[in-house]
Amino acid sequence: DAKTTQPTSMDCAEGRAANLPCNHSTISGNEYVYWYRQIHSQGPQYIIHGLKNNETNEMASLIITEDRKSSTLILPHATLRDTAVYYCIVRLGYTGKLIFGQGTTLQVKP
Amino acid sequence: GAGVSQTPSNKVTEKGKYVELRCDPISGHTALYWYRQSLGQGPEFLIYFQGTGAADDSGLPNDRFFAVRPEGSVSTLKIQRTERGDSAVYLCASSRKVAGSYNEQFFGPGTRLTVL
Numbered sequence: 001d002a003k004t005t006q007p008t009s010m011d012c013a014e015g016r017a018a019n020l021p022c023n024h025s026t027i028s029g030n031e032y033v034y035w036y037r038q039i040h041s042q043g044p045q046y047i048i049h050g051l052k053n054n055e056t057n058e059m060a061s062l063i064i065t066e067d068r069k070s071s072t073l074i075l076p077h078a079t080l081r082d083t084a085v086y087y088c089i090v091r092l093g094y095t096g097k098l099i100f101g102q103g104t105t106l107q108v109k110p
Numbered sequence: 111g112a113g114v115s116q117t118p119s120n121k122v123t124e125k126g127k128y129v130e131l132r133c134d135p136i137s138g139h140t141a142l143y144w145y146r147q148s149l150g151q152g153p154e155f156l157i158y159f160q161g162t163g164a165a166d167d168s169g170l171p172n173d174r175f176f177a178v179r180p181e182g183s184v185s186t187l188k189i190q191r192t193e194r195g196d197s198a199v200y201l202c203a204s205s206r207k208v209a210g211s212y213n214e215q216f217f218g219p220g221t222r223l224t225v226l
Contacts, residue, residue: 043114043201043217044153087152096141096166098215100152 004088009105012082018075020104022088025069031092033064035073037084038103044087047073078108112136114218116202122224123192131187131221135204142185143215144177145169145201153201159185192225199223 005023012018024033034049048055048062050071055062061074075082087103115134123129135142140161145153155169159179170176174192179185189196199222203215 038153043203043219044215045217046214049213085152096143096158096160097155097169098143098145098153099155100145103152 004090004101006086006088006101006104008102009107011107011109012075012078014080014108014110015077018073018078018082018106018108020073020075020086020088020106021070022073023070024088024090027068027090031090033062033068033071034089034091034098035060035062036087036089036098036100037082038087039081039084044100047086078106080108080110082106083108114202114204114216116200116218116221118221119219120222120224122226124226125192125194127192127225129189129192129223131189131200131223133185133187133202133204133218135183135185135202136206136216137183139204139206139216140182141205141207141215142179143203143205144185144187145203146198147201147220148198156187189223192223194225197223197225 032049032051035047036044038044048057048060050062050064064071085103085105087100089098117132142159144156147153157167157177158165161182162179174190177187199220201220203217205215
């Protein structure tokens with residue numbers, strides 16, 4: 001599975017959009033980009049995933065660049081409850097394991 | 111509906127003892143995963159079951175660690191001769207196949223293991 005690079009930490013004002021970047025320059029053509037988050041003392045929670053098209057669901061939007069070497073997770077209106085560690089993961093769709101990196105600690109401030 | 115449950119929520123044991131950690135996946139989920147998370151780190155993959163068989167056990171750190179899923183539902187992670195370095199939160203997740211892929215993994219709350 002390809003390696004990902006994320007900033008260690010980010011701040012965001014409550015009510016504003018949070019844009020979390022991820023670099024995955026060695027991604028291969030059949031690998032998906034997944035985002036999970038982990039709120040303190042809880043298990044990770046799935047957010048969204050995509051292959052090459054942009055994706056949107058009730059939680060977030062995922063923007064993948066045309067060359068697929070990077071992506072951005074967008075939380076459109078961040079709330080205090082969105083404070084968490086966000087993990088960007090690249091993996092083959094049919095394989096089981098997730099390889100977590102260090103993630104980005106997002107702090108949403110009032 | 112019920113999510114993934116793990117028991118116990120906390121386990122304190124002494125160095126050298128044997129422990130078992132249990133995971134109840136979401137009903138109908140054929141895939142089950144074990145991860146462990148040390149303080150300040152992301153979760154680390156241990157083993158993945160497809161039904162009753164271990165499809166990938168490449169993350170098990172050594173032969174003190176073993177996991178079973180005899181009926182394709184509940185799984186038990188077993189650690190022999192525990193060491194202080196085994197202290198971590200052990201996470202279990204389950205998923206089901208959708209259109210040929212296992213997309214979303216649903217995680218349990220974890221078991222916090224402390225080895226004194």
